[in-house]
Amino acid sequence: MTDGATPPVVLTVAGTDSGGAAGIAADLTTFSDLGAHGASVVTAVTAQDTTSVRDIHRLPVAMVAAQIDAVLADLPVAAVKTGMLGSAEAVALVADRFSDQGLPVVVDPVLVATSGAVLGDDQLVRAYRRWLLPVATVVTPNLDEARVLTEVDGPPDVLARLLAETGPAVVLTGGVGSGSCTDWVALPGEDPVPLTHHAVVTGNDHGTGCTFSAALTVHLARRVPLISAVTRAATYTTAKLRLSQHWELGRGRGPIAHTRGEIA
Numbered sequence: 001m002t003d004g005a006t007p008p009v010v011l012t013v014a015g016t017d018s019g020g021a022a023g024i025a026a027d028l029t030t031f032s033d034l035g036a037h038g039a040s041v042v043t044a045v046t047a048q049d050t051t052s053v054r055d056i057h058r059l060p061v062a063m064v065a066a067q068i069d070a071v072l073a074d075l076p077v078a079a080v081k082t083g084m085l086g087s088a089e090a091v092a093l094v095a096d097r098f099s100d101q102g103l104p105v106v107v108d109p110v111l112v113a114t115s116g117a118v119l120g121d122d123q124l125v126r127a128y129r130r131w132l133l134p135v136a137t138v139v140t141p142n143l144d145e146a147r148v149l150t151e152v153d154g155p156p157d158v159l160a161r162l163l164a165e166t167g168p169a170v171v172l173t174g175g176v177g178s179g180s181c182t183d184w185v186a187l188p189g190e191d192p193v194p195l196t197h198h199a200v201v202t203g204n205d206h207g208t209g210c211t212f213s214a215a216l217t218v219h220l221a222r223r224v225p226l227i228s229a230v231t232r233a234a235t236y237t238t239a240k241l242r243l244s245q246h247w248e249l250g251r252g253r254g255p256i257a258h259t260r261g262e263i264a
């Protein structure tokens with residue numbers, strides 16, 4: 001982007017994390033870092049830190065709808081990502097609002113936090129399957145989320161293929177092995193492709209999935225092809241993990257960096 005040029009508008013529909021690691025905090029800082037203007041629709045407020053989610057307040061669905069409608073009526077949204085939606089009603093609403101906008105829709109199906117807190121129940125999972133996955137451009141589950149969504153306890157490539165059969169492209173994230181991570185990318189009707197990058201050894205990984213899917217959304221907003229967008233998002237996420245690798249913040253799994261540093 002040249003100085004002074006109007007940035008693309010990227011929208012997140014997600015929850016807040018009072019500890020500043022995941023959710024809206026991760027999304028907006030990532031959008032900003034990558035040169036996009038971030039718009040945000042809050043679905044839920046969480047009382048959360050690096051150790052646990054203490055409480056969740058879900059906003060009324062009418063308020064979620066009002067925020068989406070305000071943004072869409074005024075701003076030229078180039079892509080949208082969803083994070084914690086919090087209820088089946090919110091999932092159905094988001095699917096309805098974005099099914100015919102002609103935008104890239106990135107769905108991070110947030111069901112569980114790093115701390116182990118459950119952020120979505122069975123009804124919500126059914127709503128993802130029924131309403132949101134069919135209208136998503138890309139869905140970015142980790143292995144646990146993919147198992148819940150497919151109800152299959154298989155290897156990541158098999159789950160990525162199964163999910164892609166429901167309509168969207170799939171990026172199944174985060175198989176951390178010895179020294180490397182493998183994300184599986186699957187397109188409907190095609191063989192899944194593994195994308196491998198270096199792993200950062202750190203306990204500071206709270207907000208990693210949100211950061212990755214936010215970066216992916218910015219690249220898709222700029223119409224970068226999927227595989228290249230995934231690779232760039234993983235490179236960005238890895239650089240942020242490296243930046244916070246040795247931080248000492250909180251008593252649990254610390255935040256991935258949302259500060260600016262030397263990014264490779």
Ligand SMILES: Nc1ncnc2c1ncn2[C@@H]1O[C@H](COP(=O)(O)OP(=O)(O)O)[C@@H](O)[C@H]1O
Nearest residue numbers: 142173174181198199200208209212234237238
């Ligand atoms: N320790 C790590 N080092 C480098 N990359 C990582 C590490 N952990 C996760 N990633 C990458 O971060 C992105 C998000 O993955 P993941 O951690 O699975 O998300 P989630 O937080 O939803 O579980 C993926 O590209 C994944 O490969």
Ligand SMILES: Cc1ncc(COP(=O)(O)OP(=O)(O)O)c(N)n1
Nearest residue numbers: 015016022023113114207208209210
């Ligand atoms: C409000 C809120 N949204 C999402 C998450 C989950 O964050 P994510 O980055 O997908 O996963 P973790 O890195 O936290 O596992 C959250 N905790 N809170």
